[in-house]
Amino acid sequence: MASISLRNVTKAFENGSLAVDHLSLEVTDGEFMVLVGPSGCGKSTSLRMVAGLEDPTDGEIAIGGQVVNDVPSRRRDIAMVFQNYALYPHMSVLDNLGFGLRMQGITRADRERRARDAAEVLGIGDLLGRRPKQLSGGQRQRVAMGRAIVRHPQAFLMDEPLSNLDAKLRVQMRAEIAALQRRLGTTTLYVTHDQVEAMTMADRVAVMHRGVLQQIATPTDLYERPANLFVAGFIGSPPMNLFDGCIRCGSDGPLAGVGDQWWQLPPGPWEAMDGRSVVVGMRPEDLTVVEGSTAPGSTTVEVDVVTAEQLGSDLMVYGRVAGDPSPIGPGGSGTPGAELRPLEASSLIARCPPRLRATRGDRLRMSVPTERLHVFDRQSGENLAG
Amino acid sequence: MAILTLPSWLMLIALFAVPLVVGVYLSTRSDKIGSFVPGRAVGLDNYRRDVFQPGFTGALTVTLVITAIGLLIQFPIGVGLALLLHRNLRGSAVFRTALLLPMLLTPVAVGLMWRFMLDSDLGVINWLLDTVGLSRIGWLGEKWAARVAIALVDSWQSIPFVMLMTLAALSSLPESPHEAARVDGASAWRVFRFVTLPMLRPVLYITVMIRVVDSLKLFDIIFILTKGGPGKATETMGLQAYNVGFVALQTGRAAALGVAVAAVTLPAYVLWLRAQRASQR
Amino acid sequence: MSARGSRAGRWLSVGLLTVASAAALFPVFWTISTSVKNRVDTFANPPKFVRFAPTAKNYRKLFDSPDFWRIYGDTISITLASTALCVLAGTMAAYALARHRRFPGRRPLEATLVLVRAMPGMVLMIPIYQIVTRLDLYDNRWAMILIYATINLPFAIWLMSGFIEQIPVEVEESARTDGASPVRVFWNIILPLAAPGIAATSIFVALLAWNEFLVPVLLAGQHSKTLPVYISGFISNRTLDWGPMAAASALAIVPIAVFTALIQRRLVGGLSSGAVKE
Numbered sequence: 001m002a003s004i005s006l007r008n009v010t011k012a013f014e015n016g017s018l019a020v021d022h023l024s025l026e027v028t029d030g031e032f033m034v035l036v037g038p039s040g041c042g043k044s045t046s047l048r049m050v051a052g053l054e055d056p057t058d059g060e061i062a063i064g065g066q067v068v069n070d071v072p073s074r075r076r077d078i079a080m081v082f083q084n085y086a087l088y089p090h091m092s093v094l095d096n097l098g099f100g101l102r103m104q105g106i107t108r109a110d111r112e113r114r115a116r117d118a119a120e121v122l123g124i125g126d127l128l129g130r131r132p133k134q135l136s137g138g139q140r141q142r143v144a145m146g147r148a149i150v151r152h153p154q155a156f157l158m159d160e161p162l163s164n165l166d167a168k169l170r171v172q173m174r175a176e177i178a179a180l181q182r183r184l185g186t187t188t189l190y191v192t193h194d195q196v197e198a199m200t201m202a203d204r205v206a207v208m209h210r211g212v213l214q215q216i217a218t219p220t221d222l223y224e225r226p227a228n229l230f231v232a233g234f235i236g237s238p239p240m241n242l243f244d245g246c247i248r249c250g251s252d253g254p255l256a257g258v259g260d261q262w263w264q265l266p267p268g269p270w271e272a273m274d275g276r277s278v279v280v281g282m283r284p285e286d287l288t289v290v291e292g293s294t295a296p297g298s299t300t301v302e303v304d305v306v307t308a309e310q311l312g313s314d315l316m317v318y319g320r321v322a323g324d325p326s327p328i329g330p331g332g333s334g335t336p337g338a339e340l341r342p343l344e345a346s347s348l349i350a351r352c353p354p355r356l357r358a359t360r361g362d363r364l365r366m367s368v369p370t371e372r373l374h375v376f377d378r379q380s381g382e383n384l385a386g
Numbered sequence: 387m388a389i390l391t392l393p394s395w396l397m398l399i400a401l402f403a404v405p406l407v408v409g410v411y412l413s414t415r416s417d418k419i420g421s422f423v424p425g426r427a428v429g430l431d432n433y434r435r436d437v438f439q440p441g442f443t444g445a446l447t448v449t450l451v452i453t454a455i456g457l458l459i460q461f462p463i464g465v466g467l468a469l470l471l472h473r474n475l476r477g478s479a480v481f482r483t484a485l486l487l488p489m490l491l492t493p494v495a496v497g498l499m500w501r502f503m504l505d506s507d508l509g510v511i512n513w514l515l516d517t518v519g520l521s522r523i524g525w526l527g528e529k530w531a532a533r534v535a536i537a538l539v540d541s542w543q544s545i546p547f548v549m550l551m552t553l554a555a556l557s558s559l560p561e562s563p564h565e566a567a568r569v570d571g572a573s574a575w576r577v578f579r580f581v582t583l584p585m586l587r588p589v590l591y592i593t594v595m596i597r598v599v600d601s602l603k604l605f606d607i608i609f610i611l612t613k614g615g616p617g618k619a620t621e622t623m624g625l626q627a628y629n630v631g632f633v634a635l636q637t638g639r640a641a642a643l644g645v646a647v648a649a650v651t652l653p654a655y656v657l658w659l660r661a662q663r664a665s666q667r
Numbered sequence: 668m669s670a671r672g673s674r675a676g677r678w679l680s681v682g683l684l685t686v687a688s689a690a691a692l693f694p695v696f697w698t699i700s701t702s703v704k705n706r707v708d709t710f711a712n713p714p715k716f717v718r719f720a721p722t723a724k725n726y727r728k729l730f731d732s733p734d735f736w737r738i739y740g741d742t743i744s745i746t747l748a749s750t751a752l753c754v755l756a757g758t759m760a761a762y763a764l765a766r767h768r769r770f771p772g773r774r775p776l777e778a779t780l781v782l783v784r785a786m787p788g789m790v791l792m793i794p795i796y797q798i799v800t801r802l803d804l805y806d807n808r809w810a811m812i813l814i815y816a817t818i819n820l821p822f823a824i825w826l827m828s829g830f831i832e833q834i835p836v837e838v839e840e841s842a843r844t845d846g847a848s849p850v851r852v853f854w855n856i857i858l859p860l861a862a863p864g865i866a867a868t869s870i871f872v873a874l875l876a877w878n879e880f881l882v883p884v885l886l887a888g889q890h891s892k893t894l895p896v897y898i899s900g901f902i903s904n905r906t907l908d909w910g911p912m913a914a915a916s917a918l919a920i921v922p923i924a925v926f927t928a929l930i931q932r933r934l935v936g937g938l939s940s941g942a943v944k945e
């Protein structure tokens with residue numbers, strides 16, 4: 001096993017597009033690292049550079065401490081699982097599994113034994129004689145996984161290996177791959193644009209945006225302490241509620257003003273930021289409806305309900321912060337026809353208990369623990385709580 | 387990766403680049419086949435004598451005329467047949483096989499058979515014209531008839547190619563614009579004229595180019611049918627070079643004609659290369 | 668377009684296709700029928716389409732001449748050897764062109780291929796004739812094989828790159844990460860996956876070689892003459908001997924006709940793959 005490190009890796013394609021911009025990343029030995037980000041942010045390109053399928057324009061890539069920039073793909077001792085599986089169409093499953101071993105010069109008998117073992121682990125032991133064409137999508141996926149594990153490589157590289165599966169199978173394979181990786185302890189770099197995959201599978205998650213690394217953290221940290229606005233908006237579903245506001249430090253402690261409301265901020269370096277334009281964020285899960293006064297350590301948010309969606313397990317309340325003048329899209333609540341576009345007209349989502357009653361026009365008192373408020377600089381997007 | 391092109395390069399250099407250079411060299415000499423007098427350098431004499439002369443421009447005209455007649459025959463019929471086959475009527479596969487065949491046959495054999503069929507006294511074509519009440523034609527013996535005959539035989543062999551390219555293009559076209567146009571009330575002809583044809587244009591362009599280039603190259607069929615006759619009525623550039631080089635045995639002069647042929651066909655290569663590069667984008 | 672339109676329209680279509688097919692097939696039929704007619708029937712007026720007594724005389728005449736068999740055999744061997752060479756070199760070059768956007772010599776190669784494909788044969792054959800005779804290679808099969816392979820190379824490369832582009836690039840990358848060297852990737856992955864394309868390309872190239880006339884008519888003497896040259900030889904006689912000539916023509920084209928009927932589907936697929944690549 002081995003660690004993977006990228007140091008200031010940059011990739012500019014010939015057509016001028018800067019796919020990866022000074023990426024530094026360390027996947028420690030045995031770690032499951034997920035690289036996540038929106039489409040086109042350079043995830044695949046980063047992975048392919050580690051695999052040796054793409055040459056970095058600049059920077060250094062090391063596997064197991066050894067710089068591999070000039071080592072061809074076949075000598076890097078890594079296994080890659082592709083989005084479309086890339087099985088060898090002209091070979092049986094057994095030969096697909098054994099191809100990498102054959103390239104290492106391992107005898108036929110050994111190859112078969114190891115291929116059978118791997119197939120057993122993945123539950124495809126009875127498919128060994130088939131061609132890829134004769135397999136279902138899920139079976140192909142398993143063969144692709146088998147092809148990777150059979151070689152006992154230094155690292156697994158996976159590029160959206162689950163995206164061609166249906167939703168149910170995806171959930172199942174997600175758990176299986178994660179469990180398998182933990183059992184084998186093989187260093188893994190896994191690319192996906194699905195944040196649920198990232199959160200559920202990873203030891204640590206690296207978030208990328210437009211070729212630039214935004215944050216590396218454990219799933220919990222990423223969720224609770226997003227480093228910037230991009231991560232805050234990207235991780236979490238429904239996404240974090242974000243409001244333009246400003247900071248004021250007065251006699252009643254640090255406050256953030258949004259609309260005509262003032263929210264208490266958690267202890268922090270606010271004194272120095274008096275008057276600063278910020279973006280205040282809170283997760284839909286952190287809002288709770290309260291009657292009467294709020295508990296200490298929490299702050300009150302007044303919400304005008306625009307609409308509500310009953311999910312059975314939760315009631316999703318869509319609304320606006322009372323007195324928040326900021327227009328939301330072209331269908332702000334003041335414009336004609338707004339009642340037909342309630343989601344556009346709302347600026348806040350709250351996940352509430354299913355038995356709550358909320359209809360259009362209601363004003364709800366909600367409370368948020370102050371340490372659950374996120375404050376970002378409006379210019380740079382940095383998380384100001386540090 | 388460049389190493390993979392090495393065998394191709396070796397072949398192309400030995401049998402294309404070297405001959406091209408030798409050809410230019412020969413075109414400035416007086417060599418003759420089978421002559422005991424060694425050839426000598428004659429500068430541009432060969433060009434003066436053969437290329438900038440009515441003989442060569444005549445051959446160029448003949449080549450272009452036969453090419454033009456051929457295109458006028460091939461494209462309407464080839465595209466028409468493709469449209470018919472594309473309707474996927476019962477028996478299409480059988481028709482397609484039959485219609486494909488001429489393209490694959492040995493041109494020399496094809497030329498001979500047509501020569502027999504076009505014979506003015508005994509040929510089955512003139513018999514047919516007679517039977518339906520038209521007058522007989524002296525196919526290979528009259529200037530224009532011979533040109534048309536050559537274009538016809540060439541077209542008979544190349545219509546399948548036009549048809550196949552069009553058919554492939556048709557089957558890769560999206561359905562919805564046709565359906566939309568039909569829903570909008572366009573007649574079949576208008577759907578073809580304003581929807582299908584514009585979408586076929588890129589493929590047709592490439593097909594026309596290939597056909598033009600191949601017509602300019604046409605040799606075996608003319609060689610078998612008329613050898614350039616009657617007189618010089620069907621003597622294309624290729625035949626002229628052949629007659630000078632291998633009948634009159636004047637290598638130097640033929641080489642000059644060859645260089646001239648290469649030069650006048652230059653626009654075709656440029657267009658082709660441009661189209662190819664464009665399609666790679 | 669689906670099979671729509673009026674009944675009359677359908678009948679008209681079938682009628683037109685029938686007439687066109689008849690026109691496409693008639694010369695073939697006429698060649699074969701002439702090849703089994705005696706002299707009198709050949710020149711009968713009105714022509715005899717079916718009512719005549721077939722004779723094998725014309726074929727016997729051909730088969731009795733040792734020349735014919737030698738020429739038939741030579742044509743086959745020259746065709747096969749030049750096809751093998753052309754497709755081998757062509758597949759290698761096509762792989763480079765299809766898979767690597769940039770490599771030294773790519774643009775010159777593309778340009779040269781277009782030139783070779785488009786240049787009238789006579790332009791090259793005049794100097795080639797001189798070179799070949801100087802090198803004492805006149806009437807030499809190997810010289811002809813090389814020339815055939817070269818002039819068909821652009822076509823082979825064009826077709827093969829179409830086929831290679833259809834192979835998913837990830838399969839190749841997967842083999843690379845699996846530890847396969849470039850030679851291994853080509854041999855164990857590309858070649859097997861391109862096999863149907865190689866077969867189709869070989870068929871087309873073989874056809875072109877089988878039908879080639881200009882090269883052998885200029886460069887072949889007694890020892891390397893091919894069938895098209897042999898057939899064309901009949902017209903230089905004063906008395907046009909249509910019977911045996913038709914028989915020889917039939918022997919050149921009948922294998923092609925049978926072959927076409929057998930592999931018709933693959934042929935169309937093969938050519939189209941190049942056509943719709945654009």
Ligand SMILES: Nc1ncnc2c1ncn2[C@@H]1O[C@H](COP(=O)(O)OP(=O)(O)OP(=O)(O)O)[C@@H](O)[C@H]1O
Pocket residue numbers: 013014015017018019037038039040041042043044045046193
């Ligand atoms: N071969 C290439 N040539 C030029 N630009 C490329 C190439 N491959 C990728 N790019 C560009 O680089 C950027 C990053 O691409 P990449 O494939 O790494 O994105 P990704 O994060 O994997 O996206 P997705 O989730 O859609 O797979 C994109 O803007 C893309 O257009």
Ligand SMILES: [Mg+2]
Pocket residue numbers: 043044045159
């Ligand atoms: Mg990707």
